[in-house]
Amino acid sequence: MPALRTTGLRKVFGDHVAADDIDLTVPAGSCYGLVGPNGAGKTTTLAMAVGLLRPDAGRAEIFGVDVWGDPVRAKGLIGVLPDGNAMPERLTGREVLTYLGLLRGLPAAVVAERTEELLHVLELDSAERTLVIEYSTGMRKKIGLAVALLHAPRLLVLDEPFEAVDPVSGATIRTILRRFVAEGGSAIISSHVMPLVEQLCDHVGVISGGRVVAAGPLADVRGAATLEETFVDLVGARPRATEGLSWLTS
Numbered sequence: 001m002p003a004l005r006t007t008g009l010r011k012v013f014g015d016h017v018a019a020d021d022i023d024l025t026v027p028a029g030s031c032y033g034l035v036g037p038n039g040a041g042k043t044t045t046l047a048m049a050v051g052l053l054r055p056d057a058g059r060a061e062i063f064g065v066d067v068w069g070d071p072v073r074a075k076g077l078i079g080v081l082p083d084g085n086a087m088p089e090r091l092t093g094r095e096v097l098t099y100l101g102l103l104r105g106l107p108a109a110v111v112a113e114r115t116e117e118l119l120h121v122l123e124l125d126s127a128e129r130t131l132v133i134e135y136s137t138g139m140r141k142k143i144g145l146a147v148a149l150l151h152a153p154r155l156l157v158l159d160e161p162f163e164a165v166d167p168v169s170g171a172t173i174r175t176i177l178r179r180f181v182a183e184g185g186s187a188i189i190s191s192h193v194m195p196l197v198e199q200l201c202d203h204v205g206v207i208s209g210g211r212v213v214a215a216g217p218l219a220d221v222r223g224a225a226t227l228e229e230t231f232v233d234l235v236g237a238r239p240r241a242t243e244g245l246s247w248l249t250s
């Protein structure tokens with residue numbers, strides 16, 4: 001049974017089709033990279049897949065559980081790092097983890113122990129008395145990741161987990177993800193950084209203009225090329241830096 005399967009997911013905003021007939025299968029035990037240009041529909045797809053945004057059509061299943069039919073069971077199986085910030089801002093990082101851990105029904109001693117470890121591993125212990133509202137963008141990502149990990153989910157769904165984090169924290173997050181998958185967890189991450197996806201992921205889905213244009217094992221999708229070359233080919237993009245901007249150097 002796949003960790004995540006979406007069939008025919010669709011979302012329209014006004015007259016703009018943000019996601020159209022999205023079929024994705026994330027095999028259990030895989031690290032799945034979701035890539036696509038800005039505005040391709042990655043965040044919209046992930047938000048529908050985890051029960052944060054109601055689709056206009058289609059369904060999503062997490063380990064066979066219908067996300068919109070049985071949201072409580074489905075959400076118990078996943079840890080989500082959403083795009084943007086969706087957490088209490090007037091609490092410290094430690095308070096956020098404690099509050100959300102208890103809300104998820106974890107015993108207080110377990111919450112305390114995991115909070116301590118997560119703050120330490122993600123190098124947020126020095127900011128433990130700082131309110132989330134004062135966190136930098138990278139620190140917000142890290143506390144968001146800690147929240148996603150706290151209840152030891154079976155599937156991690158991380159929207160741009162490496163965006164704005166410093167290289168040391170990026171390496172820590174990669175190590176956590178590798179270990180999580182090596183020990184039987186499943187993960188789906190969206191990213192713009194192709195070498196990183198190639199390094200971390202064994203499966204990849206490419207979304208462009210709200211549609212899946214390629215998906216499957218990484219080796220099959222990229223063939224003999226790099227993922228970056230395949231990506232540019234698939235999305236029909238070409239670098240525009242040689243056009244215009246003549247005033248910049250005149």
Ligand SMILES: Nc1ncnc2c1ncn2[C@@H]1O[C@H](COP(=O)(O)OP(=O)(O)OP(=O)(O)O)[C@@H](O)[C@H]1O
Pocket residue numbers: 013016017018036037038039040041042043044045
């Ligand atoms: N709440 C919304 N209301 C209106 N349009 C939206 C909304 N959310 C997303 N869109 C539009 O839907 C399209 C897909 O957006 P989405 O955020 O899913 O793309 P993305 O692939 O995650 O992009 P990026 O890589 O830039 O984060 C974009 O054209 C975006 O402007």
